[in-house]
Amino acid sequence: MRTHRWLASLVLLLFLFGVVGTSLAASAEFERGNRLDGPLGRAFQKAAETYGVPVELLVALAYAETRLDDHDGVPSVAGGYGVMHLVSNPEVTALEQAAALSGLDEELLKSDPAANIMGGAALLAHYAADRAGAGKEMKLGDWFEAVARYSGLEGAAARDYARQVYDFLNRGIDAEVDGEEIRIEPQAVKPDEGEYAGLVSIQSEDYGPAAWVPAHSSNYTVSNRESTYPINYIVIHVTQGSYAGTISWFQNPSSNVSAHYVIRSSDGAVTQMVREKDIAWHAGNWTYNTQSIGIEHEGWVSSCTWFTDAMYRSSAALARNIALKYGIPMNRNHIIGHNEVPGATHTDPGSCWDWNYYMSLVTQSSGSWSAIVDNSTSGRFRASSNWGTSTWSSQRYGSDYRFADPAAVSDAAYYKFNIPSTGYYDIYMWYPANSGYNDKTPVVIWQADSSGTGTTPVTVHVNQRTNGGKWVHLGTFRLLAGDREIIAVSRWTSGTGYVIADAFRVVKR
Template sequence: MRLRFPLRRPNRLVGAMLILTLGLSAQSALAAGPALAAPAGAAVSPLNTAFATAAARYDVPRDLLVALGYAETRLDGHGGAPSASGGYGLMHLTSNPAVRTLDEASALTGLERAVLRTDAAANIAGAAAVLRSYADRAGLTAADHTDIGLWYGAIVRYGGATDPAVARLYADTVYDLLVAGFTAPADAALKVAGRRITPDRGALARVPALGTGDVGTMSTDYGPAAWAPAYSGNYTVANRPSDYRVNYVVIHVTQGSYAGSISWFQNPAAKASAHYTFRSSDGAVTQSVREKDIAWHAGNWTYNTQSIGIEHEGYVDDPSWFTDAMYRASAALTRNLANKYGIPKDRTHIIGHIEVPGATHTDPGPNWNWTYYMQLVNGVTGIGTGTVKTGGGTLNVRSGPGTSYAIVGSVADGATVSIYCQATGTTVTGTYGTSNIWNRIGTNRYISDAYVLTGYDGFIPNVPRC
């Protein structure tokens, strides 16, 4: 006999307990149930407690819930603003004609949609309730709930993708995070330890993984790109460049996840598309519209007809999404397009969505590094190396090119570092004299060049300026 924990609503005493613990709104407290301790050995934080509470309340693996949120938004609710596909909060509860997780969460928890959209604990509880309902429909028993591998189908359903390859991409992203482990960018107390997992992919195990190169369908326009076509009603069939000259490349930010954005272009309700989308973590790229056809991306028909639209996974208000891997991969495509269509490699012709006449969008936003990107487009692609020499001890890593920026880590004496670009900043005196040059060794990670042996006195030739 299969035993299941009912999806029950909490009583008011339980809700009051959570209000006192987290200071949450009354409605979200009533949804989440009793306040629970974070996992053993974990530091306590409001988000940590909210995940532990929701996971226990709905009998959903806590780490699975955290990984889902990280895959969708990197656990940033973006002030309740919706994603491009109508997803809200750090768990991306969605309301569009094809995906209704926000509405399902409201029905399961009894919470108003406005609360689920804006209250972090309510948003987490809503996602847990939805996942649990999917697990119940899939026939998972109470004994199954602790086996994270068996929740694969529930994660697939949560993503809402209709294309099997995109559905697998979405769920695999969550499970890859569980295997690797991670720490929430804005909350060091919220962590997931890596572990070995065997996901039960079911029928999707027979679906080629999207963009793996030797399997699946690849683009005929651009070799590195996987092919996942947009819905036919989300773009216009054409015969470019003979019908329309291609004069521009338009840079976008998805305001959503990689897999979620590709899936959105396949949704008949989207009425939008882009030619290419890049993934933040590794620069992987998927094509959704052939270059000869007109993607609906710029909000201006004239510019649509004359441009290639490139989306980049992330959110405009969070620079951590804009990785070197994504910059370099995207710039390689833009350079390819410029050479193919005779587009000048300058900022008059390689533009952001915000620069399209009549644009109502602000992407790629102030965190997009145009100087670095255009250097890469124009072939300044070298990566420098250096050896850290402190004379003993460690060298502070800063979030920006100067001593006024926050310390975000350290590098050991004698360590070899990769230098992606260099910037001018605070003047520092160190092992190799006095210098105002700072080396970027990762996303928002800088060290003073005064402590780094690069083989050059000053800037490194062929390494971009940040």
């Protein structure tokens, strides 16, 4: 029944937009407009209407907090619940406030997504009422101070959080949650920062690109490393929560935990919370605490979409800086996961973390090589005029991506890489996902043949309705040295829906 409905919708779209026999560019915006017609989307709409909160803002706030994932009621490390990340701990009582404001039971707010969204809307409206003048009609840009307050942070850190939410609004949101698409069209809005305007971030003394937001003094040990202890390790963590929630948690005196650095998923922003000379409480092993620097990465172990290229590159630059500063060998014996600390009970960074790619960025050695070719990379991509160009999905890599109808024709989109030496390479694909995209997109890869002097094609099929907005590992292939087109996205498929060509990444093993 679902397939029949989808086919009927496709036929209607093809008729209305006249894509049959015409240039695909004419249909680049075939699904314009917000999409909030599923159970979760309707919950956002109802909560927004009930409390007078712009629905676009409510979705963007939830997206910044949790990527719209309630993790089946499992709280974050800070004690935050649901898609709105309603926090309950000895210092932060957002959950309890939301219950009082909405009249909903606290346990229901923890476990029911619709109730959780209603509680979040009530809390945001309450913060706005505290800031707005009596009877003031609030526009989308007037909610900045309320959003900043929702973060649980103070000063420049709260401002940066609110800026991120508005950045998501400006870019648009396209996410899939349990098979339901949630889409917010890009909003051209410049927020009024109010009391947060003009605040200056304090920069780290240890690492220039990082902001300095200190952890509570009861959550780490003051020291004078490397006089007191040598620094031999870098430990990679995943926050099991949001960037803002983690910063707030490390500032909470009841948490008894901290890390030296926290890195944001969306753009790789870095916040330092413990000086490198001091001992953060992050590894669960005192010896390793004394000898290591901990780096937390925003996200959840079970959700690969949090580990963005911006995050990898930012973290690797930080890890390389630390390793060079303290003479830490840049290898997997000294740059380790939390799960590799002796006696560890944690599983982070987990199977979603791409160690090969991360270490290639850290080492930048002649033995490690990686390259990315996007559809807009000059001289590295080619496709015929039958391939349209779109900026519609916020899950895209770079400024846009290409798309085409499936057809039994030789009309592929080609990607050219300069492979430094014959050997084994990991190949990753990046594409936006959508229910209207192809469920069996052919990706042709020219690998080295058995003689090692020529190439032979192998085809991998990718379901572009899922796993969008991240690097998807296609496999490990033996590639021949040289500058040539080695990857093609083909239109020749038995699958249905648009074939998408966005970006590829090749990493030497």
